[in-house]
Amino acid sequence: MPTPPPTGPLVTRDTLGAELRALGVEPGEILLVHSSLSSLGWVCGGAVTVVHALLDAVGPDGTLVVPTQSGDLSDPAGWSNPPVPEEWWERIRAAMPAYDPLITRSCGVGVVPETVRTWPGALRSAHPHTSFAALGARAAEIVAGHAPDCRLGERSPLARLEERGARVLLLGAGYDSCTSFHLAEYRIPAPLVEVGRPAAGGGWEKVTEVSISAERFDELGRDFERDRHVLRGKAGAADVRLFPVADAVAYAERWLALHRPREEEMLHPPA
Template identity: 30%
Template sequence: MLIEGLETLGLAQGDSVLVRAAVKAMGPTEGRAATLLIEGLLELLGPEGTALGLAFTPAYPSWARNPDHVWTPATPSATGGLAAAMASWPGAVRSQHPTNGFVAIGRHAQDMLADHDHTKPCFHPMNKLLERNGKMILVGCVESSPGFSTVHLAQEHLGLSTQTIRQGLFGTYFEQDGKVEWFARLDEPGCSMGFSKFYADYVREGLLRTAMIGQAYSIGIDAKAAYALERAKLEKDVTAALCDRPECFGCRGIWNYNKKDWPAYWAKEGVRKVKNRFRALRIG
């Protein structure tokens, strides 16, 4: 049933696919959901296929640097059980980006991730996925972690990811050529909760495929088609991917291309900080 569901999402032998998942949503699997999903993917994709995942790790404020926090390829991912299972899979390849790494398993894993290091943007491997006419699937996280990573790539290509007040303010220590150095991240992935706004567009254009993977509602799409639609929409409105939550710092308070929301957000945030300060003083 799992492989049939993956086929319904559009996957086939030899494909390259980026998969994101909330594996617990697949239902009772005796704690083996991530393993079962990877096994199903690799069986379906075959020896010429490649499965990719996001293996992000923490970024820290530059004003609170901790020399004990040094990124290495063995640093545990903070992006859930699937990423952890993929990273520990025999033959897995992990990119060398200190905060926004990818992990891949399969025929083209090394080629797709080899140059993703501290000199490249966060979602650089997505370029390789497009070149390979790759696909993307979401398993069980259609609402909780919505949208596809091609939106981030379109934002990178349009120069939006670096238009942030946080540019260079977060990063981590990492080791290079035997030396420990500070990596300052220049591009900002930002909030992705607004990526669900593209769902209706995918459906209207007939791009989206749906299936149940276990008990998890899942969707799939061709990466090139998704990227073309997303980029066209962002070219018309650079704020199209921002969420609608007025309290969202990642959408309302950091982007230079969305300054219209700054006064209302920062005025409210300033009041909140003052209230919290007085509350702390009274408690103390």
């Protein structure tokens, strides 16, 4: 069978940059990007083109930030996609390499964040599971000080982004990937959980963390977009949304307390 021709539209560095600027991305701003490369259409140059276009849009004085999570450095007892045999668990814990911000690959966030992570000059935060990578004028101050026991809370880059007036760009991605909503979870009553991971000095460690979940984030996003000012448009074939981190966090803090109460979970926290 012959390979079918690619579906469009054709996306280039220039067309994507122009569409981002038309949407409202401004030179000099700090932009937290959640992305889906496949949603854009046929991108000439792939993820490299997307990163170039994003950097063009924010300019030399701007800063590009992406999530570079590495949740695969986790306890195999909790793996489900796919699971591994229980008799492997202890051997996996003993052999799993510790997080290294320079070489640990991102996992589950797409090819654009992984491209940013490996871009010349990129800086990455220190959390073993929920790091962020940044490029640009304010990259260092955003990724610094990411506490090892604070995945997405007050001592993470999300709080730095909120303080500095950053905006979120959903580039073909849905609200279920909006990490800013997680910062709100740290500001309302939430259960604590023990999170396992390989220790930097060798062996296995467990850290007590706030329980976070993207459950109902899609509903939260729809209500947020209905009630708050969200810039919407297209980039290639992708739906694009642009809004301040601070607006998303403030709205989610109220919405989650009302629509996703966790009192029962507080009484019976996960093991």
